Amino acid sequence: MTRRTAMVGVNRNAISQLAYSGTAPSLLCEERELWEAKHLDDWLAQSGLTGVRPVFFDYQHETPRLASNVVKVLRDEHVNGVLPGLEYAVESAAYLAARLGLPGAGESAARILRNKLLLREATQGRSWGAVGFRLASSASGVADFLADQPGDVVVKPIDRQASLGVVRLTRGDDVEAALSQAVVGHEPNQTITGWSSEQRVLVEQCLVGDECSVEALVSWGEVVWANLTAKRVRDGNHRVEVGHEIVPLEDWCRPTMQELVDAVGFGDGLLHAEFMRTTDGPRLIECAGRPPGDQILNLIEHAWGFSPAAAWSEIMCGRRPELPATPTGRAAIAFVWSAQPGVVKQLADLAAVPARALVNYPVTVGQEVRPPRSSWDRLGFVLVASNNGMIGDYAEARRIADSLRPSLEAR
Numbered sequence: 001m002t003r004r005t006a007m008v009g010v011n012r013n014a015i016s017q018l019a020y021s022g023t024a025p026s027l028l029c030e031e032r033e034l035w036e037a038k039h040l041d042d043w044l045a046q047s048g049l050t051g052v053r054p055v056f057f058d059y060q061h062e063t064p065r066l067a068s069n070v071v072k073v074l075r076d077e078h079v080n081g082v083l084p085g086l087e088y089a090v091e092s093a094a095y096l097a098a099r100l101g102l103p104g105a106g107e108s109a110a111r112i113l114r115n116k117l118l119l120r121e122a123t124q125g126r127s128w129g130a131v132g133f134r135l136a137s138s139a140s141g142v143a144d145f146l147a148d149q150p151g152d153v154v155v156k157p158i159d160r161q162a163s164l165g166v167v168r169l170t171r172g173d174d175v176e177a178a179l180s181q182a183v184v185g186h187e188p189n190q191t192i193t194g195w196s197s198e199q200r201v202l203v204e205q206c207l208v209g210d211e212c213s214v215e216a217l218v219s220w221g222e223v224v225w226a227n228l229t230a231k232r233v234r235d236g237n238h239r240v241e242v243g244h245e246i247v248p249l250e251d252w253c254r255p256t257m258q259e260l261v262d263a264v265g266f267g268d269g270l271l272h273a274e275f276m277r278t279t280d281g282p283r284l285i286e287c288a289g290r291p292p293g294d295q296i297l298n299l300i301e302h303a304w305g306f307s308p309a310a311a312w313s314e315i316m317c318g319r320r321p322e323l324p325a326t327p328t329g330r331a332a333i334a335f336v337w338s339a340q341p342g343v344v345k346q347l348a349d350l351a352a353v354p355a356r357a358l359v360n361y362p363v364t365v366g367q368e369v370r371p372p373r374s375s376w377d378r379l380g381f382v383l384v385a386s387n388n389g390m391i392g393d394y395a396e397a398r399r400i401a402d403s404l405r406p407s408l409e410a411r
Helices: 012-020 032-037 040-047 063-076 087-100 107-113 116-123 139-148 175-184 253-264 296-304 308-316 394-402
Strands: 005-008 027-031 053-057 081-084 133-136 153-157 167-169 201-205 210-219 222-233 241-247 269-278 281-288 331-336 342-346 358-360 380-385 407-409
Touching: 005 087, 012 040, 012 296, 012 308, 027 032, 027 040, 027 063, 027 087, 032 040, 032 053, 053 063, 063 087, 081 087, 081 308, 087 107, 107 116, 107 253, 116 133, 116 201, 116 253, 116 281, 133 139, 139 153, 139 175, 139 201, 167 175, 210 241, 210 253, 210 296, 210 308, 222 253, 222 296, 222 308, 222 394, 241 296, 241 394, 253 269, 253 281, 269 308, 296 308, 296 331, 296 380, 331 394, 380 394
Parallel strands: 005 027, 005 081, 027 053
Antiparallel strands: 133 201, 153 167, 153 201, 210 222, 210 269, 222 241, 241 331, 269 281, 331 380, 342 407, 358 380
């Protein structure tokens, strides 16, 4: 059977990996406003991809409207796999897959994974899901929960992404400001996908430990492969991820992911679950039913020697690929970020960067920058891998990334 897939919500990194492995999606389903805001026509023209075309739908949060516009197109195009590319598209992709009789997360599982409150409720009975939380719709509700906790709390929107609106609160902090940022806060360079459709927030106990993520490929409700990524997170009220490193799997990873799959009723796809490794064991932070961001797919490909995007595509077409049991190398990424607010006066010298490091440095003179409050405030990245002749660990990537911080002048 010829593989012919549609991606709902355009994920450029995932598409690039799929294209590299010869399995690029045939159709890109996106809201027209977002397509234009992301300049995807230009990107598609520059990508060299052929035989790929967009299918537009009207409202990302209204799946009946999406279905009336898209299901017939996908059926007529003989699509045999639907891939959720981005967070906001997880429910839509599951809806489409169900209507077409194709493998997918399952509509109920997708709804749970898109809503942090529903996920907490579904996983409270597990040891790794034992995290204190409260739903709040007012500053007093947030303050009351904070007063009941021995330490800090985390305020997060129920349905946003990329660490948008997530704030760590301690006693004496501005609760009203945290609530406003979680619900309606606007971020620079943010498209409408970053806004919350909820007026309530989740307030959780602040977990202490080492943060990590587990990526898992799931076929017919069974975890068939798992990866462990160690995270580096910036200290402070806005705990933005500033680096990742692929590390050896630990004994708890795969069984815990299977329990998570069972708890939410997940069927087929790729999961990206974030955990805190505490002194009492791993505790779930949140889980997404789509590919991880931050170049983690690239890290996995370098460290494991296979394309996780291609394997994901196979699974979404009803096949179960052969997968390795352990990584064969090392890979890490460090993000460039500014410690101070200001305007970029002078760029770093890229000539000093080792040629075998993969560098993304789109900073421009005159650009306004600030310390990161979300992933979108980061200024670029450095990726190193042992299969490229580098050491491939986070320390190596961080040294190079720190050398790329631009010179600033005050705004």
